[in-house]
Amino acid sequence: MKMKVEFKLNGANVSVFAEPNRRLIDLLREEFELTGTKEGCGVGECGACTVLMNGRAVNSCLVLAVQAAGNEITTIEGIANGDLINPLQKNFLEFGAVQCGFCTPGMVLSASALLDKNPDPTEDEIKEAVAGNLCRCTGYKQIIEAVKETARLSRKN
Amino acid sequence: MSEEFSVVGKKIIREDGVEKVTGRAKFADDYKFPGMLHAVMVRINEAHAKINEIDFSALENEPAVSIVSASDVHGSKKVGMIKNDQPVFCSEKVVTPGDVVAMLVGESESKLRSLLPEIKIDYTPLPVLTDPEKSLNKNSVLIHPETGSNLIVHHPLRKGDVEKGFEESDEILEQTYKTQLIEHAYIEPEAVVAIPLGFSEGIKIIGSIQNPFTARKFVANVLNYPLAKVRVQQAHLGGSFGGKDDTMCILSARAAVAAIKTNRPVKIKYTREESVLESYKRHPYILKYKVGYNLNGKIKAMKIDILADGGAYASMSPFVTWRSVVQASGPYEIENVQTDVRAVYTNNPYTGAMRGFGSPQPIFAQESLMDEIASRLGISPDEIRRINGFKNGSVTATGQILKDHDVNLKKVLDVACGNTDFITKWKSNRDQKIFSLKYDPSNPILKDNQFIDPPENIRKGIGLAVSFRGCSLGAEGIDAASAYLSVQNDGSIYLDCGLAENGQGLRTTYSIIAAEVLGVSAEKIIYLELDTGITPESGPTVASRATLMGGSAVKNAAEILRDRLINLIKEEFKLGGEDVISFRDDLVFSRKKGLITKFTDLCKLAASRGINLSAIGWYKSPKVDWNEENGQGDAYFTYVYGCQIAEVSVNVSTGEVYIDKVTAVHDPGKVINKLGAEGQVYGGVTQGAGYGIFEEVTADNGFIRELNFDTYTIPTSMDIGEIKPVFVEGKENYGPWGAKSLGEPTLELTAAAIANAVSNAVGRRFYSLPLNLEEIILNKKLRPAGTKRGSSL
Numbered sequence: 001m002k003m004k005v006e007f008k009l010n011g012a013n014v015s016v017f018a019e020p021n022r023r024l025i026d027l028l029r030e031e032f033e034l035t036g037t038k039e040g041c042g043v044g045e046c047g048a049c050t051v052l053m054n055g056r057a058v059n060s061c062l063v064l065a066v067q068a069a070g071n072e073i074t075t076i077e078g079i080a081n082g083d084l085i086n087p088l089q090k091n092f093l094e095f096g097a098v099q100c101g102f103c104t105p106g107m108v109l110s111a112s113a114l115l116d117k118n119p120d121p122t123e124d125e126i127k128e129a130v131a132g133n134l135c136r137c138t139g140y141k142q143i144i145e146a147v148k149e150t151a152r153l154s155r156k157n
Numbered sequence: 158m159s160e161e162f163s164v165v166g167k168k169i170i171r172e173d174g175v176e177k178v179t180g181r182a183k184f185a186d187d188y189k190f191p192g193m194l195h196a197v198m199v200r201i202n203e204a205h206a207k208i209n210e211i212d213f214s215a216l217e218n219e220p221a222v223s224i225v226s227a228s229d230v231h232g233s234k235k236v237g238m239i240k241n242d243q244p245v246f247c248s249e250k251v252v253t254p255g256d257v258v259a260m261l262v263g264e265s266e267s268k269l270r271s272l273l274p275e276i277k278i279d280y281t282p283l284p285v286l287t288d289p290e291k292s293l294n295k296n297s298v299l300i301h302p303e304t305g306s307n308l309i310v311h312h313p314l315r316k317g318d319v320e321k322g323f324e325e326s327d328e329i330l331e332q333t334y335k336t337q338l339i340e341h342a343y344i345e346p347e348a349v350v351a352i353p354l355g356f357s358e359g360i361k362i363i364g365s366i367q368n369p370f371t372a373r374k375f376v377a378n379v380l381n382y383p384l385a386k387v388r389v390q391q392a393h394l395g396g397s398f399g400g401k402d403d404t405m406c407i408l409s410a411r412a413a414v415a416a417i418k419t420n421r422p423v424k425i426k427y428t429r430e431e432s433v434l435e436s437y438k439r440h441p442y443i444l445k446y447k448v449g450y451n452l453n454g455k456i457k458a459m460k461i462d463i464l465a466d467g468g469a470y471a472s473m474s475p476f477v478t479w480r481s482v483v484q485a486s487g488p489y490e491i492e493n494v495q496t497d498v499r500a501v502y503t504n505n506p507y508t509g510a511m512r513g514f515g516s517p518q519p520i521f522a523q524e525s526l527m528d529e530i531a532s533r534l535g536i537s538p539d540e541i542r543r544i545n546g547f548k549n550g551s552v553t554a555t556g557q558i559l560k561d562h563d564v565n566l567k568k569v570l571d572v573a574c575g576n577t578d579f580i581t582k583w584k585s586n587r588d589q590k591i592f593s594l595k596y597d598p599s600n601p602i603l604k605d606n607q608f609i610d611p612p613e614n615i616r617k618g619i620g621l622a623v624s625f626r627g628c629s630l631g632a633e634g635i636d637a638a639s640a641y642l643s644v645q646n647d648g649s650i651y652l653d654c655g656l657a658e659n660g661q662g663l664r665t666t667y668s669i670i671a672a673e674v675l676g677v678s679a680e681k682i683i684y685l686e687l688d689t690g691i692t693p694e695s696g697p698t699v700a701s702r703a704t705l706m707g708g709s710a711v712k713n714a715a716e717i718l719r720d721r722l723i724n725l726i727k728e729e730f731k732l733g734g735e736d737v738i739s740f741r742d743d744l745v746f747s748r749k750k751g752l753i754t755k756f757t758d759l760c761k762l763a764a765s766r767g768i769n770l771s772a773i774g775w776y777k778s779p780k781v782d783w784n785e786e787n788g789q790g791d792a793y794f795t796y797v798y799g800c801q802i803a804e805v806s807v808n809v810s811t812g813e814v815y816i817d818k819v820t821a822v823h824d825p826g827k828v829i830n831k832l833g834a835e836g837q838v839y840g841g842v843t844q845g846a847g848y849g850i851f852e853e854v855t856a857d858n859g860f861i862r863e864l865n866f867d868t869y870t871i872p873t874s875m876d877i878g879e880i881k882p883v884f885v886e887g888k889e890n891y892g893p894w895g896a897k898s899l900g901e902p903t904l905e906l907t908a909a910a911i912a913n914a915v916s917n918a919v920g921r922r923f924y925s926l927p928l929n930l931e932e933i934i935l936n937k938k939l940r941p942a943g944t945k946r947g948s949s950l
Contacts (some may be wrong), residue, residue, distance in 0.1 A: 035187040038395070039343045041429040045866035048344055076180035089178040093170045097830030099840065100660025101177030102345040102395030106325050109179060127874040134866060136396050137660055138873040139839030142832075151565015 010034075016138055018065040025049045025060040027068070028075060031125035036076035036105045040134070049108035051075050057113040059132075076105035087153060088112055089142025091146035099137035107133045111147045113154040121151055160226035160568040163741050164673045165829050165894065171665040173393070173658070176295040185348035185365040190422040193350065195241035195266040196225070196415050199259040199276055199433065200251075204287075204504040204859030205298070206280040208249045211258060212369035215275035219263075225415045226259035232381030238371075238509070239404050240309075240471040244772055246409050248530055250283070251466065251467035252300050254277065254860050259732040262415045262423060285504045285858050289466040290443065292501035299734055300469060300502035304551075307502040309467045310475040310825045314788025316494040316554050322458025322493030326449025330530060334444040334522040335925040337853040339468070340863075341439075341511055342871045345395020346432040347405060351376075352422040359386025360416060362409045366391050367401040367655055368697040376413045387413075388690035397659045398844070399510035399699065402721050404436040404473050428574035430597050430864040437472050437509035438854055440465040440500070441519035442481075444524050458493035459486045463502040463519065465508070472509030474500040475600060477634045480515040483792045486554045487523040488566050488625035489545040494554040496788065504859040512841070516626060516805065516905040517848060522621040523925060529922055537583060538621055538913065539574050543567060547625060547798075556789040556847070557692055559796065561886030565824040566798045567909045570623055572885055573800040573822040582619045582804070588919045589616065614810040617817075620913025622906045627793025628891075628898045629702035632783035634775035638706040640684075640696035642671060642714035643771040646764035647742075648757035653685040655695025656707035661900060662833035662873035663703040667711045669829055672894050674715035676740025693773055701898035704829060706776055708893040714774025720769070725763055726753060795891055799823040799902045801842070803910035804878075807918040814850050814915055818879040819907060825891040837881035838903045845907025847872045850928050855940070 002017035009032065016031055017089045028034045028051070029104040037060055040048035044059040047117070051060045080086040089108060091097070096105050107130055114121055114129035121129070135143065168277060180502040202206070213224050227234055227248035234248075235241045247256045253731045258278065261269045269321065283300040292307040298568045320842035323329055347365030358530060359382055361504045366372045369389040377387045378864035389409070393399065400562050400935055408425050413424040427435070432934055442465050468473040531541035547553070549564045640654040652671050660666045662930040668682040685692070695707055723738045726745060728752055732738070737748040743756045754762075765772055783790040819842045828834045851870055855862050863869035914924050915933065923932060 002761070034180075035362070038184070038345070039170070039186070040395075041344065041866045044867055045869055046344055046429075080179070084180055085175060092178050093174040094168075096168075096836045098171060098174055098177045098342070099836055100345070100394060100396045100858045101182050102184060102343075102393075102660075104177050105180040107483045108632055119659065131875045133345055134342075134871060134873065136344055136398070136844065136871060137845030138836055138840075139872075139877065139880060141839040142836060144874065149854070 008072040018154040024063040052154040095146040096141040097146040182393040196270040205283040209279040212277040223262040233378040294404035321497040336400040340403040341400030344394030348426040350465040351416035367397040378408040398512040417554040439511040440508040444522040444814040461496040463498040467500040468505040468507035470507040477515040481482035485519040565887040569800040602723040618914040620916025622909035631793035638692035638710040640710040640774040648760040666830040705892040709776035710774040717772040801906040803914040807912040812930035826897040841903025849908030909925040
């Protein structure tokens with residue numbers, strides 16, 4: 001039996017019917033065609049499926065679609081609030097923080113969640129915030145620098 | 158061309174960056190087509206078994222489900238990178254648990270998976286061979302009986318007289334090293350869609366494919382189609398590191414067979430568990446070294462015997478182990494060398510190409526050995542390498558004279574030592590008082606007075622490793638690449654190359670090269686998707702050959718067009734034949750008359766004059782040669798050199814190693830793509846560190862225990878300290894402005910440098926990777942007893 005799920009997705013109110021055992025990642029990728037959310041492991045270890053739920057980074061492979069009800073979900077497609085890219089995404093490019101790009105959406109969302117809560121994070125806090133997002137290409141260094149620079153610029157402004 | 162660069166070596170944003178940070182880049186699983194079906198794999202839960210019968214009768218009431226098996230394969234039933242020993246669908250026997258006997262194809266993937274237990278397979282288990290050292294025993298079971306032996310390949314190398322060398326040596330040292338099976342761990346699991354195009358056009362494949370031209374060959378063979386009827390398009394690739402080659406070729410072929418049978422698009426998408434179960438891995442090696450040296454530090458003779466576990470299929474084993482035989486004695490001039498490298502079949506997961514490709518294993522052995530010799534002689538690690546290391550004109554173990562490029566081994570060593578204050582740190586660590594855990598193996602419970610209290614439990618160590626590495630394919634085979642460049646009449650430019658983007662940024666590097674030659678900004682260049690139906694073939698993206706080979710082809714194409722434009726300018730602007738025309742900042746200059754015109758106006762002019770502004774660039778590698786009998790010859794046409802220094806903290810109470818810093822000094826020739834080159838170092842060192850200290854796939858009777866990232870741990874953002882890339886840009890005749898290789902050198906040295914650093918910290922040597930907790934504390938690996946999970950001493 002499908003259940004009605006109403007929630008806010010990238011700023012817009014949406015309403016869908018979903019099976020009780022359907023995962024949030026499948027709802028996002030299949031019903032809404034938001035394929036920026038990636039599946040790397042299906043067990044909450046790699047973080048490629050990270051989305052924001054009320055501003056918190058969660059693994060959408062471990063969240064049921066029905067748990068989105070009444071909540072606000074932000075995916076990579078909604079993170080720039082209608083602009084092409086936001087300052088954090090720009091710094092990912094400037095610092096070479098992207099290689100294959102498969103982990104990038106999740107990485108950007110985890111870093112965003114950190115900066116929203118903590119505009120002046122230490123390097124250790126940045127490392128901890130993205131520790132749940134595995135990246136096999138970059139060795140994380142340029143990602144950490146991009147997040148640091150974004151925080152520095154936003155404090156300056 | 159002047160040596161002043163306007164784009165090369167500068168920080169350039171990657172050309173696919175915006176697509177990737179916005180989530181718009183389409184990876185294989187993001188493609189959907191009307192009427193698309195899904196396919197799931199049918200496997201036998203056995204490592205070695207004869208298939209008697211597969212009973213699909215339970216599916217008779219499922220008309221929407223198609224069964225695809227070996228009988229649907231109309232072309233080659235077996236495929237392989239080098240030997241055709243791997244069935245697309247197994248019909249006679251399975252030889253490793255990842256093997257696939259059939260596929261179920263239908264609309265709902267979850268429905269198909271729920272039907273898998275309904276299929277009844279009658280089989281007879283066969284003896285399981287998992288120990289590569291028993292593989293060549295006369296009474297061992299044959300994995301592929303038709304080959305008559307479990308030997309995949311044997312590469313011998315003979316230089317000088319090794320026995321005479323040992324006689325003339327003051328001391329002899331013999332050691333055995335072991336390295337482990339590891340997983341590529343690309344974050345994107347495998348996915349592919351096959352789309353039937355109709356009888357005259359054939360089939361289209363879109364997938365997470367490392368090498369579209371190799372996939373095309375496999376699919377064409379399996380379907381018995383001509384190459385031109387198979388079009389392979391590469392989706393954005395979510396990491397590969399050598400790993401999405403054969404596996405993806407076979408998945409492409411399976412999807413293609415199903416698409417032809419059902420006449421519908423068919424997608425295969427693997428879970429992480431299936432990916433780890435079926436895909437090939439890095440070879441575990443057993444390396445036996447015997448070395449003779451004199452008291453002055455000069456190495457006289459080296460005898461090496463290497464055994465590689467190839468697992469169930471040959472895959473790239475013959476080429477992986479060939480690189481090992483060329484490089485096994487390291488970047489050292491040794492008069493007498495005798496090397497034998499063998500790869501053998503077992504029922505273990507099969508092994509093939511992985512970043513490094515047969516070099517990280519011997520580098521761990523030979524660099525550990527060099528440090529051990531230095532320590533016996535009372536000299537420092539850098540000194541033993543200075544005494545024996547390659548210089549201009551040195552002769553390698555294969556009898557090749559190193560010339561026509563800067564042989565920068567000692568330079569990278571000097572720069573690395575200077576950057577880290579190596580000697581001072583190494584001596585002070587060596588002389589620190591060693592505290593080590595004392596325990597009674599029969600009663601390994603520590604008493605109060607046996608604990609080591611902080612800060613004495615943290616020991617610092619520093620260690621180095623050096624290497625030389627042959628660039629590109631060498632004597633493995635034909636080595637050529639091509640590129641397509643087309644300038645539009647408004648000055649915008651299309652670029653494409655048959656070498657495939659693997660995430661490392663080669664498209665950006667190629668854009669930089671074309672932009673430099675034509676004097677335009679890199680953003681002017683629109684990079685086209687790789688499609689085997691349109692793009693000229695260039696061989697595979699492997700062997701750190703993309704910048705060197707593809708880059709040379711791109712430069713060639715850009716120079717062809719530039720020369721056509723120069724001829725036009727000279728004619729139109731009445732410039733003398735001897736005048737020098739240069740292109741920069743989107744402008745065109747004459748040496749005599751200064752600014753002539755804008756690049757955009759020149760393109761408009763060229764179009765109005767009917768000039769052909771499209772070109773195919775081509776680059777073929779210089780000659781190499783190889784004698785299979787004695788392992789002598791010019792194995793590669795040029796080499797790169799690197800030195801990495803690792804600084805570690807070792808907790809002697811727990812065995813934990815933390816990597817404080819890795820200084821990575823590499824001579825990749827000219828650096829074209831600065832951000833990309835630094836990214837290669839950060840990523841390669843981090844992968845190498847994972848190999849060094851914690852990654853390991855363990856298999857129990859052929860069954861992998863670590864099927865997902867909860868048990869197979871790769872480095873996270875918190876695991877590795879600082880990484881410092883340093884580039885020494887040596888002179889090189891080949892490659893675009895002398896650019897050659899970097900991707901693999903960055904990875905191959907790290908584990909060896911860490912092992913030497915840990916030895917410097919704790920005063921003991923280690924002979925087996927990874928350097929995990931038990932290796933550090935107990936000097937051995939804890940293995941689960943029997944078939945049960947859990948550890949025992």
